[in-house]
Amino acid sequence: MNNLLTTEDLSRETLDRLLDLSDEFVEVLDREIPKVPPLRGLTVATLFFEPSTRTRISFERAAKALSADVMSFSPGTSSLKKGESLKDTALTLRAMGADIMVVRHRAVGAPWRVAEWVDVPVVNGGDGAHQHPTQALLDALTIRRHFGKLDGLEIGIVGDIRHSRVARSDVYAFATLGAKVTLIAPRTLLPRDLEGWPCTSTGDLDEVLEQLDVVYLLRVQAERGGATAFPSWPEYVGRFGLSRERFARLGEGAVVMHPGPMNRGVEIAPEVADSDRALVLDQVRLGVAARMAVLFTLATGRGLTREVTA
Amino acid sequence: MTILIRGGEVLTPEGLQVLDVLVEGDRVARLGEDLHAPAADVVDATGCWVGPGFVDLHVHLREPGHEWKEDIASGTAAAAAGGFTLVVAMPNTDPPIDSGHLARFVTERARLVGHCEVRPAGCITLGRAGAYLAHLDELWDAGVRIFTDDGDGVADAGLLRHAMEYLAERGGVVAQHPEDPGLARDGHMHEGSVSARLGMAGLPALAEELMVARDLALVRETGTRYHVQHVSTRGTLRLIAEAKAEGLPVTAEVTPHHLTFDHSRVETMDPDYKMYPPLRTPEDVDALVAAVRDGTIDAVATDHAPHAAHEREVPFEEAPRGVIGLETAFAATLAAVGPDPQLLFERLSIAPARILGAERHGVPVQVGGPANLVVVDPTVVWTPTTFVSRAENSPWRGTELTGRPVATIHEGMLTHHDAVVGR
Numbered sequence: 001m002n003n004l005l006t007t008e009d010l011s012r013e014t015l016d017r018l019l020d021l022s023d024e025f026v027e028v029l030d031r032e033i034p035k036v037p038p039l040r041g042l043t044v045a046t047l048f049f050e051p052s053t054r055t056r057i058s059f060e061r062a063a064k065a066l067s068a069d070v071m072s073f074s075p076g077t078s079s080l081k082k083g084e085s086l087k088d089t090a091l092t093l094r095a096m097g098a099d100i101m102v103v104r105h106r107a108v109g110a111p112w113r114v115a116e117w118v119d120v121p122v123v124n125g126g127d128g129a130h131q132h133p134t135q136a137l138l139d140a141l142t143i144r145r146h147f148g149k150l151d152g153l154e155i156g157i158v159g160d161i162r163h164s165r166v167a168r169s170d171v172y173a174f175a176t177l178g179a180k181v182t183l184i185a186p187r188t189l190l191p192r193d194l195e196g197w198p199c200t201s202t203g204d205l206d207e208v209l210e211q212l213d214v215v216y217l218l219r220v221q222a223e224r225g226g227a228t229a230f231p232s233w234p235e236y237v238g239r240f241g242l243s244r245e246r247f248a249r250l251g252e253g254a255v256v257m258h259p260g261p262m263n264r265g266v267e268i269a270p271e272v273a274d275s276d277r278a279l280v281l282d283q284v285r286l287g288v289a290a291r292m293a294v295l296f297t298l299a300t301g302r303g304l305t306r307e308v309t310a
Numbered sequence: 311m312t313i314l315i316r317g318g319e320v321l322t323p324e325g326l327q328v329l330d331v332l333v334e335g336d337r338v339a340r341l342g343e344d345l346h347a348p349a350a351d352v353v354d355a356t357g358c359w360v361g362p363g364f365v366d367l368h369v370h371l372r373e374p375g376h377e378w379k380e381d382i383a384s385g386t387a388a389a390a391a392g393g394f395t396l397v398v399a400m401p402n403t404d405p406p407i408d409s410g411h412l413a414r415f416v417t418e419r420a421r422l423v424g425h426c427e428v429r430p431a432g433c434i435t436l437g438r439a440g441a442y443l444a445h446l447d448e449l450w451d452a453g454v455r456i457f458t459d460d461g462d463g464v465a466d467a468g469l470l471r472h473a474m475e476y477l478a479e480r481g482g483v484v485a486q487h488p489e490d491p492g493l494a495r496d497g498h499m500h501e502g503s504v505s506a507r508l509g510m511a512g513l514p515a516l517a518e519e520l521m522v523a524r525d526l527a528l529v530r531e532t533g534t535r536y537h538v539q540h541v542s543t544r545g546t547l548r549l550i551a552e553a554k555a556e557g558l559p560v561t562a563e564v565t566p567h568h569l570t571f572d573h574s575r576v577e578t579m580d581p582d583y584k585m586y587p588p589l590r591t592p593e594d595v596d597a598l599v600a601a602v603r604d605g606t607i608d609a610v611a612t613d614h615a616p617h618a619a620h621e622r623e624v625p626f627e628e629a630p631r632g633v634i635g636l637e638t639a640f641a642a643t644l645a646a647v648g649p650d651p652q653l654l655f656e657r658l659s660i661a662p663a664r665i666l667g668a669e670r671h672g673v674p675v676q677v678g679g680p681a682n683l684v685v686v687d688p689t690v691v692w693t694p695t696t697f698v699s700r701a702e703n704s705p706w707r708g709t710e711l712t713g714r715p716v717a718t719i720h721e722g723m724l725t726h727h728d729a730v731v732g733r
Binding site (some may be wrong): 008013052086087088105107108109110113117127128129130131163164165168186193194195196197 | 506620
C-alpha cells in the first residue's frame with residue numbers, strides 16, 4: 001500500500017490486516033503510557049483545506065501515539081488566500097520535511113493530485129463527497145469489535161447518501177468485509193446512478209428497519225445542497241429520522257452508528273444518541289487506533305519505520 | 311512566393327487526383343503532372359492529401375485579457391501547425407467582444423501578428439451577462455457573422471428571441487453553447503455512473519438537450535440561422551436530425567475530444583479531461599462519430615481552450631474548463647472517423663467555411679482558386695509532447711497519434727512546414 005486514497009480497491013486481505021493492526025493499537029492506547037516509538041523521527045503533515053476539527057485531531061493524536069512529529073496546515077492561516085496552487089502548497093510542506101501527508105479538501109480528487117506531485121505516502125482525509133477511507137476503516141473496526149465480524153451483517157446507511165463521502169467509503173469497505181449494505185434515503189438524496197455499487201437501495205426506512213443489525217445515520221449536508229432535496233425538515237425527520245419509536249422496533253442486538261457531527265432531533269433522536277446501543281463515541285475512540293494502523297502501514301511500506309514494537 | 315506541392319493526392323472539384331500544385335501569389339496557378347518551377351519552395355507531398363486549409367469555427371485565442379494563457383500570435387501559430395487557415399475566435403475575452411471596436415481589434419491584431427485569418431465571433435448579450443443585447447449592429451458592421459455567448463448559454467428565451475429576430479434580417483448565425491443553468495448548476499462532469507461514484511455534481515445530458523429543444527422552437531418562429539456548438543449527446547443529435555429533416559436552417563459542430571473520450575476518463579482526476587460540455591458516455595461517443603459520417607454534424611471544431619499549467623495544478627473541480635485541440639485536430643478526427651479524405655476535408659474545411667460564408671476558404675483545389683491549402687500526411691506516427699500553443703492542456707499529450715499536417719499555406723504563404731517529422 002503506497003497511499004490510502006479510496007476503499008474501492010482495498011482487498012479483503014488488506015482490510016483484515018489493517019483491522020488486525022488497529023486492534024493491536026487499541027491495546028496500546030489502553031496502556032498507562034499510550035505511546036509506541038515506530039514513527040519516531042518522522043513527520044506527519046495534515047493538510048486540511050476544508051475546516052475540520054475532529055478528523056484532524058484524530059490523525060494528530062494517532063501520529064503522536066506512534067511518536068511522529070506533526071505539522072499542521074490550514075487555509076485560514078495560509079498563503080492559499082494569496083493564490084497559491086495546491087501543487088505549490090504540497091511541495092512546500094514536503095520541502096519542510098513531511099514524510100506522510102494527510103489531505104482533506106472540499107474538491108473531489110485533491111489527494112490523488114497531491115499523490116502525483118509528492119514522493120511520500122498520502123492519506124485521503126476526505127475529498128468532497130467522494131471518499132473518506134479512514135472513516136470506513138474505523139467504522140468497520142467498531143462493527144467488527146462489537147459483532148466479531150461483518151460477514152452476513154445487514155447494514156443500513158440512512159440519510160444524505162448523495163453528498164456523503166462516508167457512505168461512498170463505507171459501502172465498499174462493508175461489502176468487501178462480507179456485509180449486506182442497503183442505502184436508505186429519499187430519491188433526491190440518493191446518487192442518480194448506482195451502477196456497480198455493491199449494495200441495494202430503498203426509500204422506505206420502515207420497510208427494512210427490523211432486519212438491520214447496524215443503522216448507520218448520516219447528517220443532511222445542507223451546505224452541499226442536501227436541504228433543498230425535501231420539502232421540510234419535519235417531513236424528512238418523519239420519514240428518515242431514527243426516532244424513539246423506530247429505535248424501539250430495532251432487532252435485539254442492533255446498534256446505531258453516526259460519523260458525527262450529529263444533528264440531534266433530525267436524523268437521530270436525543271435519547272437514541274445517548275443510548276448504550278449508540279456506538280458513536282466508540283467510533284471516535286477507535287478512530288485513533290485505525291489511523292495509527294494506516295500511518296504505520298504506509299510508513300512500513302516505504303521502509304520508513306523502526307522495529308515493530310506495537 | 312511560389313510554392314510547388316509535389317506528388318500529393320489532391321482534392322479537386324472532380325475528386326481526388328494525384329497532381330502537382332503550383333501556388334503563385336495568393337492563387338493556385340497550375341495543376342498537373344511533373345510541374346517545374348525552379349525558384350519555388352518545394353513541399354514533398356508523396357503519400358499525402360492536399361486540400362483546402364482547415365477552418366475552425368470554435369477557438370479561444372484569449373486576447374484581449376488572458377494573454378498568459380494564449381494570444382493571437384501564439385494561438386494562430388498553433389492553428390497553422392494544425393493545418394488551419396481560418397479560425398473563429400470566441401468572444402469570451404476580457405473585455406468580451408460585444409461591440410464593434412473590440413471585434414476590429416481582434417481582426418486587425420490578427421492581420422499584424424497572425425499566422426492565419428481570424429474572424430471574431432461577437433457576443434449575443436452585452437458583456438456576456440445575459441441581460442441586454444450586445445451591439446449587434448456594430449459587430450455586424452465590423453464583419454462579425456457568428457454570434458455567441460460561448461461559455462454560457464443564453465438562458466433568457468425572450469432575449470435570445472430578440473437577438474434571433476434582429477439577426478434573421480441580416481442572415482447572421484446564432485451559435486449556442488447549450489447548457490441550461492438550472493440543470494447544470496455546480497456540475498463538473500457528465501451526470502451518470504462515474505459522477506455518482508466520484509461524488510461529483512453532474513451536468514446532465516438534459517441540460518444541453520433542453521436548451522437545444524427550446525432554441526429550435528425559436529428558430530422555427532424566427533427563421534434565424536442557428537448553429538449548435540460542441541454537440542455532446544445522443545439526444546441533441548436526434549433534435550438536430552429532426553430539425554434538419556424539417557428544413558430548419560440548423561448546423562452543428564462536434565469537438566475531436568467528444569469524438570474520442572468518454573466520462574470514465576475523469577476517474578484519472580486529470581483536469582485535461584475537464585471540459586464543458588463534459589465527456590459523455592461511450593454510446594454518445596459512438597453516436598457522435600456516426601453523426602459526423604452521416605452529416606447530422608456539419609463541422610468538426612476544436613473548442614481550443616488554452617490554460618496555463620499552474621491553473622491546472624489544482625483539483626479537478628477547481629480547474630478551469632477546456633482543453634487545447636488545434637494541433638491534434640486532424641489526427642484525432644482521422645482516428646475517430648477513419649481515413650476518408652473527402653469526409654475529413656468536408657468536416658474540417660468545406661462545411662465550416664460555408665457556415666461562415668468565408669469564400670476564400672474551404673474551396674477544393676483548382677486553377678485560379680485561393681491558395682489557402684493544407685498538406686496532410688495520414689500515416690505519419692507522432693507523439694505530441696510540446697506544443698506551438700502557449701498552453702499544454704491537451705488530453706492527447708504523450709499519446710501516440712497517426713496523421714499530421716506537413717504544410718499549411720495561407721494566402722500563398724507557407725505558415726507551417728514540417729520538414730522533419732515523417733519526411
